[in-house]
Amino acid sequence: MIRSIHKDNPLRHVLDNGLVVIVQENRVIPAISISGLVKAGGMYDSDEQAGCADFVAQMLTRGTKNRTWQQIAEEAEAVGASIGVGCGTETVRFSARSLSKDFGLTLDILSDVLRNPIFPHEEIQKHRNHKLSLFKSWDDNPGQVGEKELRASIYPSSHPYHRRLQGYEETISKFGRYNLLNFHRRYYRPDTTILAVVGDINPKEAIDKITELFGDWKNEARPPADFVIPPAEMQEPSRKIVSMMDKSQVEIFLGHKGISRTAPDFYAVDVKNRILGGSAGLGRLFNYVRDVQGLAYGVWSSFSAGLGEGPFIAKAGVNPKNVERAIKSILNEISRLRDDGITEQELADAKEMLIGNFALSMETSSGIANVLLNAEIYELGLDYPEKHGRIYRAITKEQVEQAAKKYLHPEKCSLVIAGPYAEQEGVEIWLRAVTS
Amino acid sequence: MIRSIHKDNPLRHVLDNGLVVIVQENRVIPAISISGLVKAGGMYDSDEQAGCADFVAQMLTRGTKNRTWQQIAEEAEAVGASIGVGCGTETVRFSARSLSKDFGLTLDILSDVLRNPIFPHEEIQKHRNHKLSLFKSWDDNPGQVGEKELRASIYPSSHPYHRRLQGYEETISKFGRYNLLNFHRRYYRPDTTILAVVGDINPKEAIDKITELFGDWKNEARPPADFVIPPAEMQEPSRKIVSMMDKSQVEIFLGHKGISRTAPDFYAVDVKNRILGGSAGLGRLFNYVRDVQGLAYGVWSSFSAGLGEGPFIAKAGVNPKNVERAIKSILNEISRLRDDGITEQELADAKEMLIGNFALSMETSSGIANVLLNAEIYELGLDYPEKHGRIYRAITKEQVEQAAKKYLHPEKCSLVIAGPYAEQEGVEIWLRAVTS
Numbered sequence: 001m002i003r004s005i006h007k008d009n010p011l012r013h014v015l016d017n018g019l020v021v022i023v024q025e026n027r028v029i030p031a032i033s034i035s036g037l038v039k040a041g042g043m044y045d046s047d048e049q050a051g052c053a054d055f056v057a058q059m060l061t062r063g064t065k066n067r068t069w070q071q072i073a074e075e076a077e078a079v080g081a082s083i084g085v086g087c088g089t090e091t092v093r094f095s096a097r098s099l100s101k102d103f104g105l106t107l108d109i110l111s112d113v114l115r116n117p118i119f120p121h122e123e124i125q126k127h128r129n130h131k132l133s134l135f136k137s138w139d140d141n142p143g144q145v146g147e148k149e150l151r152a153s154i155y156p157s158s159h160p161y162h163r164r165l166q167g168y169e170e171t172i173s174k175f176g177r178y179n180l181l182n183f184h185r186r187y188y189r190p191d192t193t194i195l196a197v198v199g200d201i202n203p204k205e206a207i208d209k210i211t212e213l214f215g216d217w218k219n220e221a222r223p224p225a226d227f228v229i230p231p232a233e234m235q236e237p238s239r240k241i242v243s244m245m246d247k248s249q250v251e252i253f254l255g256h257k258g259i260s261r262t263a264p265d266f267y268a269v270d271v272k273n274r275i276l277g278g279s280a281g282l283g284r285l286f287n288y289v290r291d292v293q294g295l296a297y298g299v300w301s302s303f304s305a306g307l308g309e310g311p312f313i314a315k316a317g318v319n320p321k322n323v324e325r326a327i328k329s330i331l332n333e334i335s336r337l338r339d340d341g342i343t344e345q346e347l348a349d350a351k352e353m354l355i356g357n358f359a360l361s362m363e364t365s366s367g368i369a370n371v372l373l374n375a376e377i378y379e380l381g382l383d384y385p386e387k388h389g390r391i392y393r394a395i396t397k398e399q400v401e402q403a404a405k406k407y408l409h410p411e412k413c414s415l416v417i418a419g420p421y422a423e424q425e426g427v428e429i430w431l432r433a434v435t436s
Numbered sequence: 437m438i439r440s441i442h443k444d445n446p447l448r449h450v451l452d453n454g455l456v457v458i459v460q461e462n463r464v465i466p467a468i469s470i471s472g473l474v475k476a477g478g479m480y481d482s483d484e485q486a487g488c489a490d491f492v493a494q495m496l497t498r499g500t501k502n503r504t505w506q507q508i509a510e511e512a513e514a515v516g517a518s519i520g521v522g523c524g525t526e527t528v529r530f531s532a533r534s535l536s537k538d539f540g541l542t543l544d545i546l547s548d549v550l551r552n553p554i555f556p557h558e559e560i561q562k563h564r565n566h567k568l569s570l571f572k573s574w575d576d577n578p579g580q581v582g583e584k585e586l587r588a589s590i591y592p593s594s595h596p597y598h599r600r601l602q603g604y605e606e607t608i609s610k611f612g613r614y615n616l617l618n619f620h621r622r623y624y625r626p627d628t629t630i631l632a633v634v635g636d637i638n639p640k641e642a643i644d645k646i647t648e649l650f651g652d653w654k655n656e657a658r659p660p661a662d663f664v665i666p667p668a669e670m671q672e673p674s675r676k677i678v679s680m681m682d683k684s685q686v687e688i689f690l691g692h693k694g695i696s697r698t699a700p701d702f703y704a705v706d707v708k709n710r711i712l713g714g715s716a717g718l719g720r721l722f723n724y725v726r727d728v729q730g731l732a733y734g735v736w737s738s739f740s741a742g743l744g745e746g747p748f749i750a751k752a753g754v755n756p757k758n759v760e761r762a763i764k765s766i767l768n769e770i771s772r773l774r775d776d777g778i779t780e781q782e783l784a785d786a787k788e789m790l791i792g793n794f795a796l797s798m799e800t801s802s803g804i805a806n807v808l809l810n811a812e813i814y815e816l817g818l819d820y821p822e823k824h825g826r827i828y829r830a831i832t833k834e835q836v837e838q839a840a841k842k843y844l845h846p847e848k849c850s851l852v853i854a855g856p857y858a859e860q861e862g863v864e865i866w867l868r869a870v871t872s
Contacts, residue, residue, distance in 0.1 A: 027794065028464050028799065029796075029798060029799050030795070031795065031799060033797055070723065073715075073718075074718070075786070077714070077715065077718045077785065077787060077789055077790075078718070078784075078788055078789065079792055081792070094771075097796060098792070098794055099796070102792075112808055129755070133684045133685055133755070136684040137683075137684055137685070140682075246576075246704040247573075248569045248572040248573055249569055249573070267552075277829065278513070279513065282509075282510070282513045282514070297566050319565070319569075328721070348514075349510070349513065349514040352515055353513055353514065353515070356515055356517070356535055358536070359465065359466070359467065359535060360465075360467055360533060360535070363464065363465050363466060363467060363800050363801065364799055364800055365799070424780060
């Protein structure tokens with residue numbers, strides 16, 4: 001799919017300390033994109049320190065042994081470079097992008113923030129206040145409340161996916177500089193770090209520069225024992241109503257345990273989910289629940305497939321008077337897909353869309369870098385960009401229908417309703433009736 | 437800056453009906469981006485029908501003479517194409533992106549939604565309900581409230597920038613299908629439409645296809661008389677407090693009338709504003725107000741320079757106990773920039789950043805298409821991508837300092853405070869003291 005401008009296949013190189021580097025030359029514009037990850041996401045938090053991983057990630061750019069936060073910001077901004085850091089459940093992902101001439105400086109800043117953050121007291125306090133204020137506004141937001149409650153319903157409290165990534169007021173109020181330093185020392189390690197570099201650079205030069213800046217990074221003793229994600233048990237379905245009577249729209253969340261990205265039938269599940277919960281025109285939820293029945297403003301579903309079995313979630317924002325009908329309608333579409341299968345046309349449309357979107361996502365260097373990063377961590381092979389179309393084209397109607405039977409469990413869906421919807425007599429009985 | 441992959445300069449062609457086409461070949465990936473605009477933005481609304489332009493734009497994809505909304509969505513989604521429409525004060529902008537093989541289909545849908553929308557009754561009702569629900573949630577959002585109130589303070593009620601683009605409950609409740617059709621017939625015209633096409637296509641082929649699909653589009657009689665934006669008078673500063681005591685953060689808005697994109701000193705103003713209100717590391721507001729003094733979670737400023745003189749706005753989200761200090765601090769930075777000038781280092785950093793960001797924005801076909809579209813409507817010349825660096829590099833410290841003196845008026849700033857901040861005795865006296 002990709003034209004000859006991408007001259008060679010990506011080059012993969014592992015430094016002595018275990019850090020994996022992947023480089024793809026791409027001379028379209030004189031710029032270079034770096035995408036990377038380290039296995040230091042929210043799942044490594046203890047219950048008492050929920051939110052620590054996210055806090056650490058957000059604080060990386062707030063001061064290092066060599067630079068104040070002002071210097072980090074100024075040095076990057078002055079050359080139009082940008083460095084972004086985001087924390088997920090499993091990994092912390094970072095990205096940087098600059099003109100080619102500033103690659104050395106950008107990589108130097110990136111190496112500094114990953115390896116040498118010092119978590120200044122004052123910045124911790126500022127960030128904590130910001131987070132506490134954010135939590136308050138989330139508590140006032142039916143969408144945020146619903147997602148938090150559903151996640152807690154789908155995974156047992158012993159599972160790392162149970163918690164909210166950002167933590168809670170009780171937990172983030174407690175931890176301080178020592179805890180952040182400790183988390184960083186333990187989980188930021190070269191042997192769980194991957195860097196993908198795509199752009200206007202000779203691959204060997206890029207690897208030399210990375211070796212220079214990351215080669216002497218040491219792993220602290222042995223890898224922590226908690227690097228493995230425990231399997232998730234399917235939970236008994238639960239129902240929860242969070243009444244927020246001053247809001248105008250009710251958010252409905254339904255879901256259960258999903259699938260991991262490395263499961264062999266991931267691709268069939270992906271196609272299935274586009275048919276179920278994809279955007280306008282393709283997704284059945286959108287077409288039937290939103291518009292044919294005029295119930296919801298927005299409705300869709302997702303399978304968050306990571307290293308572990310992430311959640312399957314269907315959600316809708318609806319007018320308060322349509323709550324019951326919308327829940328029934330969503331569950332009905334899930335059952336119908338599982339029991340009655342799909343059409344050849346839906347299969348063809350979903351595949352075409354997935355293949356087209358993937359091709360379009362490879363337009364930019366950062367898009368390519370992200371694909372290569374995922375190919376590495378999920379062990380898809382560095383030829384994944386070439387294979388992608390073949391894999392999806394080969395999926396059959398039967399595979400998708402089997403995946404629907406195997407992975408859609410309307411009777412196991414937990415339900416959360418958040419918004420202007422009262423706890424009232426009869427609701428509980430009704431809920432039991434529709435969700436089981 | 438752009439490499440040889442962009443083989444030739446863009447080709448500009450005007451159809452007999454006045455529609456302007458600009459095409460740039462770009463063979464990086466087998467995809468094509470279309471960006472376009474039509475002069476049919478919110479400024480053409482009457483007071484009684486505020487929000488009509490935005491409503492029309494949002495309804496374009498909800499059904500045409502040839503396609504139901506479902507068909508529009510299905511035909512586009514099935515090939516992974518996407519069509520987006522957004523309404524601004526002056527123009528409605530649209531964009532579409534698809535694999536090259538689907539260019540004909542994508543352009544056909546785009547032509548259909550621009551030329552033949554039918555505004556079905558049922559879809560109008562659905563969209564109206566959605567909008568009314570959105571307005572409710574905006575009324576509950578200090579950021580939205582603050583921006584609406586500031587705009588109303590900066591421009592007199594006779595000026596088209598005074599109104600909220602999306603209208604108000606009173607206005608959108610009133611208009612119906614006839615009004616939408618009427619607005620569409622009047623303002624969607626080939627002679628105010630521009631299409632920029634960038635991607636994997638021969639320019640002549642693109643122009644032929646566009647002529648085939650748009651060539652027989654007729655202009656309704658003469659252009660409407662209201663196509664000119666009246667000059668905006670600088671208003672006397674006003675102060676307004678919207679108390680929303682259940683929120684956790686106070687939003688502060690300060691601003692006054694700004695500058696148009698075609699003003700010769702636009703570039704000096706642009707550099708000046710990066711120094712004042714740009715992001716971390718460069719912007720003085722961010723560096724001094726947010727972090728040195730620890731007052732605000734976010735603070736920045738913007739000059740919205742369009743065909744008319746858009747607003748200059750500085751805004752900050754702050755802890756309720758820091759409101760007074762933050763306002764003083766923001767006004768102080770504005771005064772300091774106007775009175776004391778800038779440093780050579782700030783000038784160099786701002787220029788470098790603007791040039792770098794522009795180069796990075798030209799990585800994608802849609803980025804290039806947007807630049808060409810702006811070059812056409814603001815009469816910058818189709819060689820603007822090449823000139824951009826030269827223009828900014830030539831800007832001197834004196835020009836920026838003159839622009840600051842000419843366009844920053846701290847004593848003319850209107851002020852809006854929205855959030856958990858009480859109207860209390862003494863506040864009004866204090867406000868007068870700091871803002872005049």
